[in-house]
Amino acid sequence: MTSALFQLVTPAEALARLFERLPAPRAVERVGLTEAVGRWTAAPIAAPEPSPAFVRSAMDGYAVRAADTFGASEGLPAYLRVCGETPMGRAAELPVAPGEAQLIHTGGMLPPGADAVVMVEYTQPIDDDAIEVVRPAAPGANVVQAGEDLQPGDLVLPAGQRLRAQDAGVLAALGITEVEAAVRPRVGVLSSGDEIVPPQAAPGPGRVRDVNSTTLTALARAAGAEACAYGVAPDDRAELERRARAALAACDLLVISAGSSVSARDVTADVIAALGAPGVLAHGLAVKPGKPTIAALAGGTPVFGLPGNPVSAMVVFGLLVAPTIARLLGAPSVPEPRLTRARLTRNLSSQTGRLDFVPAALTRRGGEWWAEPVLGKSNLIATMVRASGMVRIPLDAGGAAEGAWVDVERF
Amino acid sequence: MTSALFQLVTPAEALARLFERLPAPRAVERVGLTEAVGRWTAAPIAAPEPSPAFVRSAMDGYAVRAADTFGASEGLPAYLRVCGETPMGRAAELPVAPGEAQLIHTGGMLPPGADAVVMVEYTQPIDDDAIEVVRPAAPGANVVQAGEDLQPGDLVLPAGQRLRAQDAGVLAALGITEVEAAVRPRVGVLSSGDEIVPPQAAPGPGRVRDVNSTTLTALARAAGAEACAYGVAPDDRAELERRARAALAACDLLVISAGSSVSARDVTADVIAALGAPGVLAHGLAVKPGKPTIAALAGGTPVFGLPGNPVSAMVVFGLLVAPTIARLLGAPSVPEPRLTRARLTRNLSSQTGRLDFVPAALTRRGGEWWAEPVLGKSNLIATMVRASGMVRIPLDAGGAAEGAWVDVERF
Numbered sequence: 036m037t038s039a040l041f042q043l044v045t046p047a048e049a050l051a052r053l054f055e056r057l058p059a060p061r062a063v064e065r066v067g068l069t070e071a072v073g074r075w076t077a078a079p080i081a082a083p084e085p086s087p088a089f090v091r092s093a094m095d096g097y098a099v100r101a102a103d104t105f106g107a108s109e110g111l112p113a114y115l116r117v118c119g120e121t122p123m124g125r126a127a128e129l130p131v132a133p134g135e136a137q138l139i140h141t142g143g144m145l146p147p148g149a150d151a152v153v154m155v156e157y158t159q160p161i162d163d164d165a166i167e168v169v170r171p172a173a174p175g176a177n178v179v180q181a182g183e184d185l186q187p188g189d190l191v192l193p194a195g196q197r198l199r200a201q202d203a204g205v206l207a208a209l210g211i212t213e214v215e216a217a218v219r220p221r222v223g224v225l226s227s228g229d230e231i232v233p234p235q236a237a238p239g240p241g242r243v244r245d246v247n248s249t250t251l252t253a254l255a256r257a258a259g260a261e262a263c264a265y266g267v268a269p270d271d272r273a274e275l276e277r278r279a280r281a282a283l284a285a286c287d288l289l290v291i292s293a294g295s296s297v298s299a300r301d302v303t304a305d306v307i308a309a310l311g312a313p314g315v316l317a318h319g320l321a322v323k324p325g326k327p328t329i330a331a332l333a334g335g336t337p338v339f340g341l342p343g344n345p346v347s348a349m350v351v352f353g354l355l356v357a358p359t360i361a362r363l364l365g366a367p368s369v370p371e372p373r374l375t376r377a378r379l380t381r382n383l384s385s386q387t388g389r390l391d392f393v394p395a396a397l398t399r400r401g402g403e404w405w406a407e408p409v410l411g412k413s414n415l416i417a418t419m420v421r422a423s424g425m426v427r428i429p430l431d432a433g434g435a436a437e438g439a440w441v442d443v444e445r446f
Numbered sequence: 447m448t449s450a451l452f453q454l455v456t457p458a459e460a461l462a463r464l465f466e467r468l469p470a471p472r473a474v475e476r477v478g479l480t481e482a483v484g485r486w487t488a489a490p491i492a493a494p495e496p497s498p499a500f501v502r503s504a505m506d507g508y509a510v511r512a513a514d515t516f517g518a519s520e521g522l523p524a525y526l527r528v529c530g531e532t533p534m535g536r537a538a539e540l541p542v543a544p545g546e547a548q549l550i551h552t553g554g555m556l557p558p559g560a561d562a563v564v565m566v567e568y569t570q571p572i573d574d575d576a577i578e579v580v581r582p583a584a585p586g587a588n589v590v591q592a593g594e595d596l597q598p599g600d601l602v603l604p605a606g607q608r609l610r611a612q613d614a615g616v617l618a619a620l621g622i623t624e625v626e627a628a629v630r631p632r633v634g635v636l637s638s639g640d641e642i643v644p645p646q647a648a649p650g651p652g653r654v655r656d657v658n659s660t661t662l663t664a665l666a667r668a669a670g671a672e673a674c675a676y677g678v679a680p681d682d683r684a685e686l687e688r689r690a691r692a693a694l695a696a697c698d699l700l701v702i703s704a705g706s707s708v709s710a711r712d713v714t715a716d717v718i719a720a721l722g723a724p725g726v727l728a729h730g731l732a733v734k735p736g737k738p739t740i741a742a743l744a745g746g747t748p749v750f751g752l753p754g755n756p757v758s759a760m761v762v763f764g765l766l767v768a769p770t771i772a773r774l775l776g777a778p779s780v781p782e783p784r785l786t787r788a789r790l791t792r793n794l795s796s797q798t799g800r801l802d803f804v805p806a807a808l809t810r811r812g813g814e815w816w817a818e819p820v821l822g823k824s825n826l827i828a829t830m831v832r833a834s835g836m837v838r839i840p841l842d843a844g845g846a847a848e849g850a851w852v853d854v855e856r857f
Contacts, residue, residue: 068645072667088649095708123639123641123652123705123707123710125640125650125653126650126652127652140707142639143641185827191827200664201857203664204756204830207656207660208655210645210647229533229536230534230535230553234618236621239537241500241536244618244619244621245618246616248618249480249615249617250611253479253480294534297506297551343552346612349611375784416616419615420616445784446610
């Protein structure tokens with residue numbers, strides 16, 4: 036390890052060092068559409084057939100020969116004889132002869148002879164057998180041609196696209212009911228610290244319950260991984276390494292949250308460095324809170340050492356671990372956080388060259404969001420329960436003034 | 447049914463009619479913290495014990511008697527004898543006598559005699575046994591008092607709060623590992639239409655595959671429900687009613703997407719009206735797309751008739767069905783959509799008194815998001831795959847001009 040590793044790096048730099056060394060794409064599996072939503076396509080998906088497969092009406096109205104409507108107006112309507120109704124869900128066989136119109140519904144197949152649809156709003160019934168048309172329809176009006184949407188072989192979704200509900204719907208329309216996606220990575224979460232006991236335990240004197248197993252497991256699931264908590268290890272190098280190796284053997288990504296003492300962090304750093312090559316890629320993040328962070332790769336498996344403070348651990352999870360999970364799931368780039376613009380209720384100072392996150396409560400005043408920083412002593416309830424998001428003070432901003440617009444990452 | 451039911455209503459009015467008639471709260475279950483994330487608390491949660499349980503150091507530094515540091519400065523430091531190190535995870539038993547300092551880590555228990563912590567940054571080692579302190583520490587400095595965060599009985603989370611990862615973390619810290627939450631509602635999704643075949647089937651002439659089962663099932667899951675697709679029913683009143691009743695018997699909420707012809711919509715409306723009292727509460731939504739929507743309550747179970755068009759069905763799902771799922775999960779109010787502010791690339795017209803949604807692709811120009819409306823023929827690929835969200839034109843806006851800021855609901 037060179038000393039460069041121990042200079043503070045930006046989250047982008049830490050991810051770049053990690054991603055350029057990650058092994059080739061992971062195993063893919065075929066999954067049903069509902070299970071595929073939220074995951075990234077592992078291969079491009081082409082249309083197997085034209086869409087639509089037949090000429091369809093895009094409106095409720097009458098299938099006509101466009102030429103029969105040319106020149107039609109309110110003052111001089113075209114009179115057409117109604118030749119029945121186009122069936123839904125069957126081939127339209129009854130032709131439309133010159134001077135005729137056939138009642139048709141949205142999605143109905145255009146009958147032979149017809150080349151346009153007149154919207155029902157532009158027609159007027161004369162009697163059971165005839166209508167007036169008060170506007171002309173151009174050939175192809177209100178009609179979707181076969182293959183107009185997609186031709187066989189057209190790209191529907193590129194590889195590396197995150198599937199949303201409607202993308203799955205489009206695949207269903209094309210008869211594609213399974214998708215290739217990377218197998219969900221298994222994320223191991225290991226807490227450490229002599230002062231930490233599991234949430235179920237009664238902490239003795241000087242001890243506190245483990246928070247990070249709960250928060251980080253929940254965040255890993257929300258990021259699309261399978262998550263498994265590996266309990267709490269003591270600040271003992273041999274025991275922590277044994278527990279870390281056991282988790283590593285079963286996981287595709289390992290997160291260790293360090294004990295809060297300096298020596299505990301040193302133990303964690305030593306253990307992570309020993310887990311496998313290439314080892315530590317970044318040690319120290321130019322982020323507040325989140326500086327005592329380690330990003331490493333051990334035999335192809337990403338390993339993160341996160342700060343023990345629950346708020347810091349959550350911040351770094353969002354900056355490094357969630358994007359790495361997305362990468363393992365096939366995301367081609369780091370997903371952009373969805374930021375809410377809000378105005379600050381007070382000045383915030385920040386150090387240039389450092390990305391700062393400040394917990395804040397969002398309130399709506401008129402049409403604007405205002406972010407009220409939750410300051411004071413680090414306090415679980417105030418910073419974690421009352422805050423509705425984290426104000427992001429960019430790397431080179433050097434703070435933000437009261438009333439300034441800032442980006443808030445909402446929880 | 448009165449004729450008022452068939453006037454167009456806003457989504458808020460439709461939900462109000464439904465919610466005021468919904469039966470009392472649903473069954474609750476006790477669930478583990480990870481499973482509880484994303485769900486709403488069914489009861490207020492109080493702190494069972496003080497937090498922190500003991501006086502803790504908030505910093506890495508030295509536990510001292512504050513009085514020993516009064517007046518200390520760079521020019522005139524206070525000299526203190528180091529009396530060992532406070533252990534992590536055990537009771538601090540070694541006292542700090544006058545003139546002494548004890549090495550302490552963040553989260554360590556304050557030793558007897560000490561009443562403040564001096565940050566390590568403000569100390570200088572003299573030798574192995576002594577330090578200089580260059581800044582005074584007030585009593586209580588860098589210390590979190592027992593119960594400072596929470597006293598026993600303090601409210602941690604009110605009822606009806608949606609649990610986020612950090613809220614679950616706070617509960618873990620307090621030893622609360624299970625939460626009462628409403629049982630996940632079971633949402634049935636039934637498609638109808640003579641022209642619709644299941645996604646697995648080869649559509650014959652004039653037929654298309656079912657899209658809504660896939661999209662609406664995915665959206666229901668994302669909203670926190672268990673979702674079950676009940677296939678495709680024909681536009682036959684008796685058969686649709688039979689299928690709807692079967693789904694209704696097994697579900698807490700039923701969504702029927704209508705066939706696209708007027709007669710199919712009439713059949714759907716008749717069936718929904720017949721399912722049980724009080725029946726149809728709203729028929730026709732002041733929303734585009736989404737007008738042909740039905741909201742009903744049948745023997746305590748919400749039933750929605752959604753338009754057959756997949757984009758319309760998704761819009762109405764977001765406006766009515768997702769909030770109803772949230773309500774069944776215990777949400778006290780309609781969750782606010784997370785909107786992205788963007789500027790329009792072109793004029794959009796809209797009818798006053800109607801909420802309009804226009805699919806749009808979002809692109810970043812400089813620091814601003816721009817929304818490029820996806821217009822033209824309703825086309826699955828363009829509107830569903832290329833769009834990254836829906837521009838929302840409010841009820842009384844009457845459109846929006848090129849360059850205007852609009853709210854976009856991102857997919």
